[in-house]
Amino acid sequence: MREFWIIFKQAFSTKAKTKSFIITTAIMIAAIFLFSNLSKIIDTVQSVTGGGDSEETLQVIDTSGVLADRLNGQFSANETGITVELSDQSEQALTKKVKEGDIDSFLTLALDDTKTIQANYTTMSAIDFNLPRVIQDALQSIQTELKAEGLSLSGEQVQTLFSPIQFEQKNVSLSAKSEEELNQARVLVYVLMFVIYIAVILYSSMIATEVATEKSSRVMEILISSVSPVKHMFAKVLGIGSLGLAQIVLYGIAGFIAMKTASTDIPGGFTDFFSFSDISTGTLVYAVIFFLLGYFLYATLAALLGSLVSRTEDVQQMIMPMTMLIVAAFIIAMTGLGDPELGYLQIASYIPFFAPLVMFLRVGMLDLPLWEPLLSIAIMLVTIFLLGWFGARVYRGGVLMYGPSRSLKDIKKAIQLGKE
Structure with a gap:
């Protein structure tokens, strides 16, 4: 058995002392700590750069005259950090500003004859997904409120329309x-x-x-x-x-x-x-x-x-x-x-x-x-x-x-x- 343990020790120690093994182990441990603390690192970087609590201003063209205020109220209630700013410029002028990089994006709002919201979001960014989603969710809530008002429904009645069913799954498998x-x-x-x-x-x-x-x-x-x-x-x-x-x-x-x-x-x-x-x-x-x-x-x-x-x-x-x-x-x-x-x-x-x-x-x-x-x-x-x-x-x-x-x-x- 002495020869067995000599070879065992040699196989263990030789590989453990190699630079590749030590470096790989150190990189993996660092990656584990980096991945687990990724959210903290992002928050720290945002706080240092001043981007963590900064509000975003959204330029809006509102032909309806009522949607911009409601949208701003929805953003405030949901604490999205987005502020609506009504623009008196034309859609062509704001599109030019987006192309030139003066503003990131803008939103045009309108109501048709059936009180349905018509919204167009314009941006140059190919990866701008979060803001449009937030805007769409807020506008959907406003749309529900408008339809409820048109049907003379109270807030309680609207809530009953969205009440979830009681569904319980029972599995009898062992x-x-x-x-x-x-x-x-x-x-x-x-x-x-x-x-x-x-x-x-x-x-x-x-x-x-x-x-x-x-x-x-x-x-x-x-x-x-x-x-x-x-x-x-x-x-x-x-x-x-x-x-x-x-x-x-x-x-x-x-x-x-x-x-x-x-x-x-x-x-x-x-x-x-x-x-x-x-x-x-x-x-x-x-x-x-x-x-x-x-x-x-x-x-x-x-x-x-x-x-x-x-x-x-x-x-x-x-x-x-x-x-x-x-x-x-x-x-x-x-x-x-x-x-x-x-x-x-x-x-x-x-x-x-x-x-x-x-x-x-x-x-x-x-x-x-x-x-x-x-x-x-x-x-x-x-x-x-x-x-x-x-x-x-x-x-x-x-x-x-x-x-x-x-x-x-x-x-x-x-x-x-x-x-x-």
């Missing part, structure tokens, strides 16, 4: 969750699926590249003379896997601190969106289990494939089939975020290469019977054992193979070489 639980589960499942997907691709590729690098530098010949190839393979898988887990835990701690420091009193904000207070402990446990199983499944396969190539340039080509499996699993799981009860998801959740993402999706969003995730876990454990047994046989001969790689056809040759 796997059903409340809407709030489902929304929080959907966010958590999406985040953790993305973490599993990226981690499996990143660290599996790292293992394959590490094995190929040692072969290309002829270090492998020295290593296998003092330690068995099987020990070497699993030491690499566990060493880089532990490094990956440490990095993800570091990201998790940074994310937790970032959310705490970014907490605001605004409901529906960032921290509310990513609040997992109602998520069950079982879901988090399943997240860890399926992450570890998914990693070891693909990492063992990556080590097997990496042992077949002699040049690091061939690694990506060799692990391409494995990458396509991960991508397919991610796409299948993503299609189930809206409806996790789809039939093909149930089938895919028992296929070992899809199960880490698909079964976690189902167990995170549905209250499944205990036997379903346990059966999927058992299938994955058996697959990992068989893949480890087969991978050890291939790895034993693959690390001794040199020359150009002929893709997956070299597996048979590696097994025969390992027997010798």
